[in-house]
Amino acid sequence: xxxxxxVGLGPGDPDLMSVKADRLVRSSTHIAYFxxxxxxxxxxxxVNGMLRPDAIEYPMEYxxxxxxxxxxxxxxxxxxxxxxxxxxxxxxLAETETVLVLCEGDPFFxxxxxxxxxxxxxxxxxxxxxxxxGMSGCWTATGxxxxxxxxxxxxxxxxxxxxxxxxxxxxxDALVVMKIGRNLDxxxxxxxxxxxxxxxxxVERGTMxxxxxxxxxxxxxxxxxxxxxxVHGQGRRP
Amino acid sequence: xxxxxxVGLGPGDPDLMSVKADRLVRSSTHIAYFxxxxxxxxxxxxVNGMLRPDAIEYPMEYxxxxxxxxxxxxxxxxxxxxxxxxxxxxxxLAETETVLVLCEGDPFFxxxxxxxxxxxxxxxxxxxxxxxxGMSGCWTATGxxxxxxxxxxxxxxxxxxxxxxxxxxxxxDALVVMKIGRNLDxxxxxxxxxxxxxxxxxVERGTMxxxxxxxxxxxxxxxxxxxxxxVHGQGRRP
Numbered sequence: 214x215x216x217x218x219x220v221g222l223g224p225g226d227p228d229l230m231s232v233k234a235d236r237l238v239r240s241s242t243h244i245a246y247f248x249x250x251x252x253x254x255x256x257x258x259x260v261n262g263m264l265r266p267d268a269i270e271y272p273m274e275y276x277x278x279x280x281x282x283x284x285x286x287x288x289x290x291x292x293x294x295x296x297x298x299x300x301x302x303x304x305x306l307a308e309t310e311t312v313l314v315l316c317e318g319d320p321f322f323x324x325x326x327x328x329x330x331x332x333x334x335x336x337x338x339x340x341x342x343x344x345x346x347g348m349s350g351c352w353t354a355t356g357x358x359x360x361x362x363x364x365x366x367x368x369x370x371x372x373x374x375x376x377x378x379x380x381x382x383x384x385x386d387a388l389v390v391m392k393i394g395r396n397l398d399x400x401x402x403x404x405x406x407x408x409x410x411x412x413x414x415x416v417e418r419g420t421m422x423x424x425x426x427x428x429x430x431x432x433x434x435x436x437x438x439x440x441x442x443x444v445h446g447q448g449r450r451p
Numbered sequence: 452x453x454x455x456x457x458v459g460l461g462p463g464d465p466d467l468m469s470v471k472a473d474r475l476v477r478s479s480t481h482i483a484y485f486x487x488x489x490x491x492x493x494x495x496x497x498v499n500g501m502l503r504p505d506a507i508e509y510p511m512e513y514x515x516x517x518x519x520x521x522x523x524x525x526x527x528x529x530x531x532x533x534x535x536x537x538x539x540x541x542x543x544l545a546e547t548e549t550v551l552v553l554c555e556g557d558p559f560f561x562x563x564x565x566x567x568x569x570x571x572x573x574x575x576x577x578x579x580x581x582x583x584x585g586m587s588g589c590w591t592a593t594g595x596x597x598x599x600x601x602x603x604x605x606x607x608x609x610x611x612x613x614x615x616x617x618x619x620x621x622x623x624d625a626l627v628v629m630k631i632g633r634n635l636d637x638x639x640x641x642x643x644x645x646x647x648x649x650x651x652x653x654v655e656r657g658t659m660x661x662x663x664x665x666x667x668x669x670x671x672x673x674x675x676x677x678x679x680x681x682v683h684g685q686g687r688r689p
Contacts, residue, residue, distance in 0.1 A: 221583075223469065229581065232473050233466040283600075283687065292689035319587045320596075327596040328688060343467065343591040343658075345459075349557045349581040356579075358558075358565040362521075363611060363630075365619065368604040381603065384622075392601075420581075449521070450566060451530035 215310040217303055217337055219326045221319045221344020222259045225421035225439070229345050230259070237342075238263050241313040243306060245271035245299075247325050249278050255439065256315035271312075273299050279394075292328075300332035307337045318347045323370075323391060348389045351419035351441040354426050360387045362449030371396035371442075375403060382407040387446030394438055401429065404444075414443045453548040455541055455575055457564045459557045459582020460497045463659035463677070467583050468497070475580075476501050479551040481544060483509035483537075485563050487516050493677065494553035509550075511537050517632075530566075538570035545575045556585045561608075561629060586627045589657035589679040592664050598625045600687030609634035609680075613641060620645040625684030632676055639667065642682075652681045 220237050223229040230238070238244075238260050248254025254272065264270075276295050281288040306312050320326045320341050333339050348368065352359040360366050367385035369378060370392040382388055382403055390400060393415075404410040413429040417440045427433075429442055458475050461467040468476070476482075476498050486492025492510065502508075514533050519526040544550050558564045558579050571577050586606065590597040598604050605623035607616060608630040620626055620641055628638060631653075642648040651667040655678045665671075667680055 221587075224581070226471075228471040229469045231461065231467045231469060231583065233464075235470050289689045296689065319583070319591075321590055321598075322587065322596075323598050323600075323602075324596070327599060330596070331688070341591055341594075343462070343583050343587040345469065345557070345581050345583050346587060349459075349560065349584060352559055353557075353579055353581040358560075358562070358568070360559075360561050360606070361565060362561075363608045364561075365611075366606040367623075368598070368606075370601045372601050373603075385605075450569070451527045451534060 214338070215307045215312065216340060217307045217312050217314060217329075217333055218340045218342065219314040219316055219320045219330070220342045221316055221324075222256055223345035224318060224347045224350025224419050225255075225259060226350070227259055227263070229350065229420055231342065231344065233342055234344065235263075237313055238315070239265070241265070241311065242268055243271070243310050243312040244268050244315065245273055245303065245312055246315040247273045247275060250274040255317050259317065260315060271302070296328040296332060300329050303329065304333055304337050307333075316344070319344045322346050347419060347439065348391070348441055348443075351416035352389070352443050352445070354416050354419045354424055355414045355443055355445070357445045359389075359443065360446045360448065364446030364448035366446065371400045375399055379403040379406045382409055382444075386448055388413075388442070388444040390442035393436060393440045393442060397432070397434070397436055400442060404429065404442075409444050412444055416441050416443065452576070453545045453550065454578060455545045455550050455552060455567075455571055456578045456580065457552040457554055457558045457568070458580045459554055459562075460494055461583040462556060462585045462588025462657050463493075463497060464588070465497055465501070467588065467658055469580065469582065471580055472582065473501075475551055476553070478503070479549065480506050481509070481548050481550040482506050482553065483511055483541065483550055484553040485511045485513060488512040493555050497555065498553060509540070534566040534570060538567050541567065542571055542575045545571075554582070557582045560584050585657060585677065586629070586679055586681075589654035590627070590681050590683070592654050592657045592662055593652045593681055593683070595683045597627075597681065598684045598686065602684030602686035604684065609638045613637055617641040617644045620647055620682070624686055626651075626680070626682040628680035631674060631678045631680060635670070635672070635674055638680060642667065642680075647682050650682055652683075654679050654681065
């Protein structure tokens with residue numbers, strides 16, 4: 214009897230992988246990971262040079278990423294089918310082997326693996342290992358603590374409607390914004406409306422070798438997918 | 452020239468420490484950590500058996516923890532003095548040595564080190580290494596993903612006023628509650644008022660050997676300091 218282990222690889226720096234993740238990555242013979250078709254994939258990139266020479270790799274290529282909007286029923290249909298197919302493949306493999314699924318950040322925090330997890334867990338043994346989140350990597354990169362004392366932290370995605378996003382930004386001490394990509398201009402308008410543009414930071418590729426940290430007001434017009442915005446809490450401190 | 456390195460040790464399981472943390476803990480000769488007077492200290496406990504035999508330890512014992520309420524000016528005075536004294540000691544040491552400060556979880560996420568950090572960074576070189584947060588350890592322990600799709604995650608402390616806490620619980624998809632301790636009854640009332648008691652979980656000592664996971668409605672009346680409550684988001688999923 215094998216199993217499926219999904220391991221959080223952390224924010225990008227391989228040195229920030231957990232000891233457990235490091236050991237599993239170096240010893241596993243069946244390794245699966247998500248990626249956009251035609252790309253190496255972020256998770257795979259993190260473990261470069263760490264895999265056994267005889268490791269068998271299973272790149273799970275998203276059938277769509279942003280070509281179809283997630284509100285389109287077609288997006289849902291195509292993605293559901295993709296997860297069904299891979300859940301089935303991994304379940305068959307896990308009858309006899311241990312399969313390691315690589316995941317950036319922390320798997321249960323906005324991770325794609327969750328969609329396999331819900332389909333796998335009835336039939337297979339599935340283990341999930343937490344990792345350092347991308348947001349921890351990003352706020353550490355700013356050199357300022359994110360939450361003090363009794364600060365409220367709100368984590369939102371920039372895909373949210375403008376009015377609601379502005380309201381959320383106003384109604385929190387500390388803020389993290391995920392999934393920025395094409396929504397950067399909207400996010401800047403919301404931060405401005407909430408009076409928080411000047412204290413907001415943008416971190417591109419936090420903890421990776423090409424990490425960049427900007428005040429969001431000075432950020433470039435185009436930012437990579439692995440960008441996170443941060444507004445630090447200013448709570449109680451002796 | 453030495454420096455101060457604060458390393459996040461993660462949620463409790465030593466195997467969830469980062470590779471970098473593990474290496475620093477095993478190689479450092481000057482190791483400082485916070486603890487309550489008369490206790491071993493959670494951070495110190497995580498690294499049991501890992502320190503060099505010649506490592507010099509600097510337990511930084513809180514002058515008060517809950518004996519004085521944090522709203523009392525005396526609490527502030529005593530704690531400020533405590534942080535001043537230790538910042539000074541570490542700064543002197545860091546003139547010639549590298550000092551490792553151990554911190555549970557992620558140092559910039561509600562960590563005590565931040566109070567040393569703001570006092571140290573003008574004079575000394577200070578490096579901070581993120582870790583897996585306690586909350587990641589706890590939501591992974593529940594076996595359910597915390598955020599899906601565009602879920603909003605709100606992190607609050609149970610020290611907050613009842614009305615405000617209830618409002619925050621109503622106004623989010625996913626919820627994490629820190630600093631529960633003596634506020635468990637209040638938290639239960641707020642969850643009930645917000646209609647979310649039955650979907651809330653309580654995790655005691657997440658990822659540690661004596662971890663316990665309960666529905667919060669079935670949790671014991673007294674819970675340890677290292678307890679976190681979780682309500683999972685139910686967002687979009689193909």
